[in-house]
Amino acid sequence: MSKKLSIVLIVILVLCGLGPSQTGIKKKRPLPYEYGQVVISNYSERADLAPVVFQHWIHRSMFTCRVCHVDVGFAMKAGGTNITALDNERGYYCGTCHNGRMVVNGKTVFQACSRGATGEDALRCQRCHSYGLHVASDFDFFRFSQPLPKERFGNGIDWEKAELSGLIKPADFLEGTSVHRNPLAVQKDFALNPKVEGMPDIIFSHKKHTVWNGCELCHPDIFTGVKRGSSHYSMIDISQGKSCGACHVSVAFPLTDCQRCHSKPIA
């Protein structure tokens, strides 16, 4: 009994010490090529491999969000998909494209996770299982981003403008994986009123979001039945990854870019 009590007391004292050190400081801003990086470490270490480092910027220049997050079925949180090497070998998840046969933009996509990897194959493993290792990539971020229109924060790239200018053409359909759907009726953009007086209204670009994400990505998991006008999207909730924060904290343009959303000037 007294041992249990002492453990409880120690835990309480330690937790009290940990409590206050979280807010009030500026966090490290990820470098433009680090923004959108996802580290996946479900089973890698068990297989004696470094955790996987997935870079969003390469993939988002080639595919819409919907292709990966709806058609292929990736979760929206690191480790949430629970990908195994067997899944990849069977042609699911990463293996949907990373199969040594699919050709994207004229290049054959390297195969992920093959059994009985030989010495040279093992180097291929490191192309994804690269956490903490210095691995040369096929794509150099600086060369890649140089011709693209610039924006502040995040990757430092205005992905919207890049698409509108035809500099990137994200594919929205993967043969053999995506389901043939009718084109979506154009969704209307709408205004959201901010809680803080003096902040410009938010014009939510429903149209653009549905072009990239379809409906299922957001509804109902990220945006459940909240009546329009009853504002439930506080900036604090968003910064913790709820609602808009599911994307706009670590992959899409970050919350520091206030005017990207708060864009309707007050009369």
Place this chain on the structure above:
Amino acid sequence: MKRRPNRNDSSILRFIVAGAIFCAGIATVAQIDLQIYLPKNPPPPAEYGRVVLDNHTPNGPGAVVFDHWLHRSKFTCRLCHVDVGFAMEANATGISDRTNHAGFHCGACHNGKTIVDGKPVFAACSDSKNANLAQDCLRCHSAGKQGVRQYEYSKFTARFPKAIYGVDWELAERNGMIKLIDFIDGVSVKKTPLRPREDFPLQTHYSWVHPITFSHEKHTIWNGCELCHPEIFPAAVKDAVHYSMFYNIEGRYCGECHGKVAFPLNNCRKCHEGAPLWAP
């Protein structure tokens, strides 16, 4: 059968309880002991705001010494910490010669092309092994080296009005002695500016603490919104968080700037109306 009380168990328990009471006692004393709420004296003004960047690269050019006073006489805080994206902590940004070459971080301006004060800014981390260019390396990689830097604090700041500690930057700007640049082509992105915010009073927790009127307007002119919100000041509701001096001295909230670069926390009267000019 009755269990014999274990002597070891009860002595551990007594130790834990005594320790908890002792810690609680310290905390109570600290509440009324002003020393916990008073900052230590800052270094001399020439060294205040100095950031030493040292990635400990073997056989590298040595640590970089970045003094804020030169850059803050020319640019707003927002330009560097929001548009360019420097972190607010030494070595936290991830600057390397590679990022500089690519036009990020120091290389955003230090590229041999961007014009400031009518002349191009020298290139940082040049590729060339030219001996003359090596001098430029030393202008930044100056830790422990004498006579390599172009500007010296007392000469550069001689003409600026002085405060109780260092330069009175606010007055210098009001008098038109410095004109802060808030936009650099190729670095900044043109945006519809957000409306500058109004000043507001901050609730103090103890009646003997002098009142504060927070200069929100000035802060938004120099920092924009993004520098402070939401990371440094997450609460959108006033008085939702107690920005105690204890946290500020730790380097959180106001202390994120006013402990290292902006006027130090020792200058009580700058925030607390009617308070002593300098902390005892």
Place this chain on the structure above:
Amino acid sequence: MSRQLLAILLLVGIAVPYRLNAVDGQRSPDSQPDRASQSDWHREFDDLCSKTQDSMTLSEDELSTLIHRCDALLPHIEQMDESTKKVYGGRLRMCRNLYAYVLGKKKEAMNHEKETEQK
């Protein structure tokens, strides 16, 4: 003895191919998924999830039917190998939840209309 042996061989001869065909979604570890020859469940899945972009224009009855069909297909997918179960189960749930969400919104809008009419 020979009759017994024959009976055993016959049983094995029938059971083994049956076992192999039992779960259509089963893929061998080193081969690509057999998308070209679509099995029934896969066709049903494609049909169900192809209507997500039309969900706003469907009637309440149509949405309810789609939800029931999704609920009927899910147990079948749950019988498959781990990977197929994970991927297609997740995708089917996404489609099904979208239809349920849109149905909920339509019902809400209908109730709101009735209330305003009554007033």
